Amino acid sequence: MLAGNTAYVIPGDYESIATTNLSSSASSITFSSIPATYEHLQVRAIMRLGGSDYLTTTFNSSTAVTARHRLNADGSTVSAGGGSGTGQDFGPYPTNSNAANIFGVLILDIFDYKNTNKYKTYRFFNGFELNGSGQIYLQSTTAATTNAITSIEFATYSGTGFVANTHFALYGIRSA
Numbered sequence: 001m002l003a004g005n006t007a008y009v010i011p012g013d014y015e016s017i018a019t020t021n022l023s024s025s026a027s028s029i030t031f032s033s034i035p036a037t038y039e040h041l042q043v044r045a046i047m048r049l050g051g052s053d054y055l056t057t058t059f060n061s062s063t064a065v066t067a068r069h070r071l072n073a074d075g076s077t078v079s080a081g082g083g084s085g086t087g088q089d090f091g092p093y094p095t096n097s098n099a100a101n102i103f104g105v106l107i108l109d110i111f112d113y114k115n116t117n118k119y120k121t122y123r124f125f126n127g128f129e130l131n132g133s134g135q136i137y138l139q140s141t142t143a144a145t146t147n148a149i150t151s152i153e154f155a156t157y158s159g160t161g162f163v164a165n166t167h168f169a170l171y172g173i174r175s176a
Contacts, residue, residue, distance in 0.1 A: 020168045034149060035153060039059065042171045043108040044169045047166040048162070053095070055154060059145070068084070096163065108123075109122060119144055119145065120145055
């Protein structure tokens with residue numbers, strides 16, 4: 001069951017909408033023309049950034065004000081926090097300065113993405129392992145927009161971009 005919802009989600013309820021596999025570096029990845037035929041969306045990604053940076057996302061080209069809380073750990077320290085601002089940073093990922101085979105993961109759930117009567121709520125889990133010194137994040141965010149989400153752009157905060165073999169997949173989730 002998705003948090004905050006009464007409907008169960010069965011694995012067959014996930015339907016692939018779009019997939020991007022990079023064969024070379026790219027500055028951003030965009031899913032556009034997202035159909036309004038699902039209850040929720042999920043993005044799954046395996047990525048590596050071009051330099052020391054953070055992943056960012058923009059819905060419908062908007063940097064709506066967000067409120068968030070997070071829990072993160074790095075192998076020896078656990079911390080929590082919250083805040084607000086515009087846009088969304090999805091905490092650190094491996095870069096070209098890490099071993100060549102190290103990639104990070106992201107699972108992003110976007111709830112009620114087409115509902116125009118309430119703010120958008122999403123949560124994500126991301127992390128990577130660096131031989132005992134990796135990172136793991138769990139965060140929940142509310143974006144102050146009631147617009148239906150029709151496009152999602154992923155980029156990096158400082159513009160370092162994504163390296164080859166980065167993979168993003170967008171899924172629609174149907175409710176039972």
